[in-house]
Amino acid sequence: MRFALISALAALLGSAHALTSTLQQVTNFGTNPSGAGMYIYVPTKLAVNPPIIVAIHYCTGTGQAYFQGTQWATQADAKGFIVIYPSSPRSGGCWDVASKASLTHNGGSDSLAIVNMAKYAKQQYNGGSIYVTGTSSGAMMTNVLAAAYPDVFVAAAAFSGVPAHCFADPAGTTPAGSATPYWNSNCSTGATSKTAAEWAALVQSSYPGYTGARPKMQIWHGSADDLLSWKNYDEAIKQWTGVFGLSQTPTSVQQNTPLTGYTKSSYGTQVVGYYAQGVGHTVPERVNDVIDWFGLTNLTPGGSLTTTTTTTTTTTTNRPPVTTTTTQTFPTDPSVCTVTYQAPAVTVTAPGQTVTVTVSSGTTQPPVTTTTATTNPPTGGNCAARYGQW
16 A cells, blocks of 8 residues: 555654654543554653644554654654544454444544543643544544534544545444444445535534534545545535535635645635645645644744734724814004914904804814914014914
């Protein structure tokens, strides 16, 4: 399998960079309805309220193999987050993404076991937000967890998976604890197609009555995938845009992003898809792109995730209207000329004319400034100099 080769190479490359800690197995994390294994990597130095990332392996894989074959632990050292590597209890290494128990909130099976791992880590390490990612069968489980436990996960990234409920056992004949989970050929070959509304309804059925926030979704798939058809990319996009009530027309499309042959399609800020031309099963995990999607790029050990909110408050002082009445009598001056006084404009054309000016301002207006004209204007000069301006 292509991923196995990539994992082996990644492990060799990663061996050159020593980790600050080691992978540990946890057996007492709480209710474990399927007997799934929990492995956790906790770097020596954590961020404040460290985020928790659940990284789920492919069929034939294990938690230990996913730890060795991906760069999540290396990035955990660099960022200060915690990584959980669940391990399938089945000999084939696949996850139960077909039974009603696993597809239902608090229903049991693998999905509940993984959620309890995450909750344990959050409590044990005073953790922060929880995220989930996975490859192949792990990507299928990523979609299932996002659908059934939206109250637990805040963001997800699925590499070469299928929509939630796509692999469901229609007859319900495969027990949740089966050694070989149900394989849905209609889904794997891309024969299962639904409308966005139909897919969204299946997500909502995973947690009936839930009205809270849902995790934003990042979907990756290759056009040459011969195990889980590329058509499942389109179906997953339909599902999650349907859940969020978004148009299936991307708000932006970027070619050759993040690699040549990859097309990034964004649907607002809640759904993004990467379609990899010529890439088979599976699309290699792009850890840094996922970290960016999770909003953890600037996280550092000892640091914390911060949200900066700038609030601009404009205070308007209301006051009653101000009325200023000024009466001014100008002395007789044989050389008087026409003078215009301002605010408001009043014209004086004869000596000794009485001028009454009323200046009013309503509420929220700037303060009234009153300038009084000279009562004894100087002789000579121009009118403005002699009488001033009001």
